[in-house]
Amino acid sequence: MPTLGEVVDLVHGWYPPETADDWDAVGLTAGDPDADVRRIVLAVDPALPTAREAADWGADLLLTHHPLFLRGVHGVAESTAKGRTLATLTRAHCGLLTAHTNADHADPGVSDALARALGLRDARPVDPSGRPLDKLVVFAPPGDADPIREAIAEAGAGRIGDYDSCSWMVTGEGRFRPLEGAQPAIGRVGELEQLAEVRIEAVLPRARRAAVVRAMLAAHPYEEVAFDVIELADAGTASTGAGRVGEVDETTLGEFADHVARILPPTARGVLVGGDPDRVVRRVAVCGGAGDFLLTEALASGADVYLTSDLRHHVAGEFLETGGPSLLDVSHWAAEWTWLPELARRLGEEWGDTVEVRVSTICTDVWQARR
Template identity: 30%
Template sequence: MTVNDIANILEELAPLAHAEDFDNVGLLVGEPTTTVSGVLVTLDTLENVVDEAIAKKCNLIVSFHPIIFKGLKRLTGSNYVERVVLKAIRHNIAIYCMHTALDNSKMGVNAKICEVLGIQNPQILIPRKGAIKKLVTYAPLADAATVKSALFAAGAGEIGKYSNCSFNLDGLGSFKAGDDANPTIGKIGESHVEKETQINVIYSFEKENNILKALFESHPYEEVAYEVTTLENANQDLGMGMIGTLATEMEEKAFLAFVKDRMNVSVVRHSEFLGRKVRKVAVLGGSGAFAITAAKQAKADVFISADIKYHDFFQAENQLLIADIGHFETEQFTKDLLVDYLTKKIPNFAVSLSESITNPIKYL
């Protein structure tokens, strides 16, 4: 398999188009056509991780965090980022990063936290807006089924657990072909009325190029009439954080002790206890202070995240318990998620879980 083959498999889980605008995801080092000898999965790509890849004869590192985040103006080995990139290049090791593309996946970082903590029926905490589009097109009655099938095959018409969804309305379309036209139906210079079906389908924004390509290739007309609209509807299967419920409610202190045990955490920073039972839990891996308001609006009893600043804790406002368990700690099981996913997708391929410790924070 090539680097590009592995990348395509990873994009089925977390399309790169789902990453945040500020992020740097995808293939950061290496060539997509390189044949892969083995994959090493890590949370961070540091020098010791590259050394591990060399020792394990893995020439592709799949990393959660991007080693290159800002633009590099030179490669002189003057800092850890440059040293990692130089070492990877010298040893022909490719580096592929997922970061917020996986954060936004309904089967990604936050789903894994929910799994570890036994949170049931998890739903996206902050669904992505502006990510659903609607296509309206018109096809002759005899060709409507063919056009719809092509659109469905390209990914249109998927709503939650349902596929091949569309709304169709029969009517009359009219046109007059110009002198240099090549009409499929009708004659040049004559007005023509044709029985047509109006086809309405929605789709996730990253599928647009494939869907329009399918439309043009399947449609019989020389000129295809269509409209594309971005909807205000939030995509419930895409977005940051997750929220769900515990099988059994717990006391606040007991719940935090449970979190420390399950998440292998030595220290939990938290807001004031409210003396309530914990049943509804919101989580967001990594830096998640921006989601405190959403967690309150969703009536969460506890919000678990990381990198919560001093003043952010005031936002609890006696409405929920905020728990900061550490950045690395919230994301540490992400590499297990990726190893499991790749192993299932390519069971006869060498996929290794990195044993390197990349957490830069130590506790006394």
């Protein structure tokens, strides 16, 4: 069976923490990384009901979409909601792990799961954004090129899609003069040196920058190493990013809203419809969670309807006046819950029978009744 640390590494491999928004708080919140994990509960919210469910079931980990500590707190006394939740988990020796906007942006991720649940075809990001990348460029003697390339690959450089150890090299001519106090690996102090060198290039995740540079310097024979680290721009062609937009069989807004209501877990609020129920719908944009930040991109996507949660009154009203997509506002909890079964399947494929995974069906939507 895996340890908690191994589960964290697996989840972070799927949903890299560095892809989370800078305001977010993701990762391991509580628990001993060396503890064994036999049972995992998946939930949208780290709320007291889901913490009690995990504790009562004997779970070793509660893995949630929303963070418990998104903003700073001054204490975790059990007189507070966060304190009660944390204490319930701690007494049960149950860890807490969060994958939030890093799971939102991933492929596959939260909005992918929502798009698949609703039957969208050829879904792609509404706002594409790739994992932040750097390029390392370093110059070295030809005989030292292979050890340097191997060292930076082991540190995380040169991974592109389903390939690793990717790098590029070309031969040129280097020139330098060692000054007094230098201890050159090649050449003599005070003499101008000119020799063949290779230029090595490799891309790397920005989060691995320090590790890759350290590995390169350790493998390099020179006393002073000439190298560049270049931050790469996002080309906008990534399969990751915010929201998803895809195609559906031709229907109407009213019929599609009925379809959404049947597919998503039932909640008191149901599905709110903004727009003409008879409008023809062929293209649908979705965003799990609070998605009014994506309205401009949803408009540009050519969608006939944009489905998300927590739309504000004035913002939604002004958006509908643009003549762009109609709006469907659904429960924040229900939309993001669609991700949990997919996450459970992935964990099952990884750990098999060694780990039991339960998807919580406790509705933690804020609105529990309607009159």
